[in-house]
Amino acid sequence: MSTVREIVNGRDRQLHSISPDTTVQAAxxxxxxxxxxxxxxxxxxxxxxxxxxxxxxxxxAAQKIPAWSVKINEIxxxxxxxxxxxxxxxxxxKLMTTNRIRHLPVMDNDELKTVISITDVVSVLRLDEN
Amino acid sequence: xxxxxxxxxxxxxxxxxxxxxxxxxxALEIMAREKISSLPVVDxxxxxxxxxxxxxxxxxxVPERKxxxxxxxxxxMTENVLTVKQSDLLQECxKIMTSNRIRHLPVMNDDSLLxxxxxSDVVSALRSARFIFD
Numbered sequence: 001m002s003t004v005r006e007i008v009n010g011r012d013r014q015l016h017s018i019s020p021d022t023t024v025q026a027a028x029x030x031x032x033x034x035x036x037x038x039x040x041x042x043x044x045x046x047x048x049x050x051x052x053x054x055x056x057x058x059x060x061a062a063q064k065i066p067a068w069s070v071k072i073n074e075i076x077x078x079x080x081x082x083x084x085x086x087x088x089x090x091x092x093x094k095l096m097t098t099n100r101i102r103h104l105p106v107m108d109n110d111e112l113k114t115v116i117s118i119t120d121v122v123s124v125l126r127l128d129e130n
Numbered sequence: 131x132x133x134x135x136x137x138x139x140x141x142x143x144x145x146x147x148x149x150x151x152x153x154x155x156x157a158l159e160i161m162a163r164e165k166i167s168s169l170p171v172v173d174x175x176x177x178x179x180x181x182x183x184x185x186x187x188x189x190x191x192v193p194e195r196k197x198x199x200x201x202x203x204x205x206x207m208t209e210n211v212l213t214v215k216q217s218d219l220l221q222e223c224x225k226i227m228t229s230n231r232i233r234h235l236p237v238m239n240d241d242s243l244l245x246x247x248x249x250s251d252v253v254s255a256l257r258s259a260r261f262i263f264d
Contacts, residue, residue, distance in 0.1 A: 028188055028192050029192065029193070031188060032188050032189050032192045032193050033193065035189070037185065053167075053184045053185055053188050054167060054184060056184075056188065057158050057161060057162060057167075057184040057187065057188075058161075058162040058165075061155075061158045061162075061187065061198055062155075062158045062159045062161070062162035062163075063162075064155070064199070090257070093253050093256065093257050094257065096250070096253060097250060097253050097254045097257060100250065102233075102249070102250070118233070118249050118250065118253060119227065119228055119231060119233065119249060121253065122224050122227060122228050122249060122252060122253060122256075123228045125224065125256060126221075
């Protein structure tokens with residue numbers, strides 16, 4: 001059975017993260033320059049949240065709040081749904097669709113390894129028509 | 131075989147749109163209110179002329195420190211929109227989305243816009259299908 005490990009192994013991408021005390025402006029600058037849509041939020045090497053393009057648009061931009069006046073810990077998702085690297089990809093699809101999320105931090109022995117996106121998941125799937 | 135039409139049937143039929151002269155702020159407010167991540171851009175006749183997404187604002191306007199109320203939809207929208215038809219297969223949508231790294235595909239019937247297929251819709255449909263891994 002295919003697992004999340006296959007998605008992670010098939011790529012070479014640097015893990016970007018940000019601290020909860022940083023401004024939202026800093027987070028979106030990183031997302032914009034690194035072409036990523038979500039950033040894990042780390043404090044003392046522990047995953048404490050995740051912030052996404054969507055959080056920014058819905059909680060900040062649409063409310064006309066300046067991004068430099070808000071800290072990440074004020075808008076980040078704190079109850080982060082994560083996935084273990086050895087979890088089957090089917091479970092990953094279930095977590096993403098039932099929770100309506102597009103990014104999952106991948107944990108390997110309680111350590112954050114990377115963040116996978118819904119596009120990464122679809123990239124490794126091929127329909128079986130037989 | 132799963133087609134775009136099958137997936138669209140299960141979706142809410144409301145299609146929210148925006149005009150090219152509207153502000154990006156207006157677009158972001160609709161996206162936030164309706165919990166959607168992109169909006170098709172239509173002309174006065176309702177014809178599809180572009181698409182604008184959360185990502186377009188972040189990638190194209192944020193580095194230049196442009197406020198969303200100072201930018202028009204026209205300035206950020208993607209004009210050469212990739213679209214699909216109801217009869218297109220799910221596999222084709224997967225290929226278009228992953229190879230172009232896009233998450234939304236307008237569904238057209240000739241010139242009329244029927245809806246938007248998102249990558250989340252694709253994954254939901256895949257969960258009920260049989261698939262193999264590359």
